[in-house]
Amino acid sequence: MTRQRELALDPQPSMATRREWLDDGALLLRGHAGAVAVDMVTEIKRIARLSPFRRMATPGGGMMSVAMTCCGARGWCSDGQGYRYVAADPQTGQPWPPMPATWRQLAIHAARAAGYDGFEPDSCLINGYRPGARMGLHQDRDERSDAPVVSVSFGLPAIFQWGGLRRTDPLRRIPLLHGDVVVWGGVSRYVFHGIAPIRAGTHAVTGPCRYNLTFRRTL
Template sequence: MADLLSDLRPAEAWHGEGVLHLPGFADAAAIWDAVQPVLEAAPFRHLVTPGGKAMSVAMTNCGRVGWVSDRSGYRYDPVDPLSGQAWPDMPDLLRAVAQRAAAAFGAADFDPDACLINCYDVGARLTPHQDRDEQDLGQPVVSVSLGLPGRFVIGDTTRAGPKQAILLEHGDALVFGRSARLAYHGVLPVKTGTHGMIGARRISLTFRKAG
């Protein structure tokens, strides 16, 4: 993937109606404010993969269930393993922005019950993977980006298939589903920089209908 960015085509062109990029869609300041109580109740942590490797991206959740990973596997769980308590409720503002983005994609009935919040320090990345832990794969995935830019990559349903990229900036939303729902996707290492609101990091909120 070293030369991935040398000859880009937009991800929209790659997957047609399966990917929707919404630049500047979200009120980033209001979302960041709404996230603060979630982070107080369930701070960021580095989860461990089933193979025992710590992820470079720090994570937390809000909603009815949260996505977790440990040596026993990947799954959604209603309990935060750090606190032993239920995950914080999903703030109404976050649910509303996810539903507006999904409606723009054509999924007006989207009602997320999980919001995975990722924190990327400079250099952190998310290796290509499929989102397939949800029960209804007909539901889209919605993400909202804050802070430093992120280079989101998406390919086909094979891990080694060719990837295309789209630059996600502060306040952008992205929705993928339909033909792209099981596409392998990830985030390239976050480049050095500092954002006035978020600092030297990128925050991604990813909304799913898990159950």
């Protein structure tokens, strides 16, 4: 791989990236990952051949509308036993695919732009949204670390529901577009958030779906 190619896969936050502070400790970097979208979506499909997308059961017996896979040292799972991170994919019995180094660097740079130096993600959750799929309001409390979360969006637009530290706090509806990156941590680390149902459509890079990658430190 040439140095030019490496740089194309490893964007640094720049003054050209439009920054929107959602809250204390929560930053939206508009279009920050757009330049590497094609390469990252290609990698998503490669990872999914090793650890296929699947819809997981919830502890209450329901079924998530979002399909999910993971990469990195540990992956997130949900079933009748609860929510947790595990070192091996329960569906294949094999370790989760390694996290691409360029993905890790993108997450580190985005976290740094939001003021979180030293972020070292060890897990990436990859969600696949088809039209109608949604993510209910929740807090990210399954990690043992209080490190920030870095979220990258590709494909169909989504409405990011951003609340407060109580489930009943008012929600803001924030459009997330192809290439947008959101980082939240600090006092905003446990804010309730979710994704409204995805509207039908087609995107040039992802087709009729949205991909969302969330980078986390689980230990």
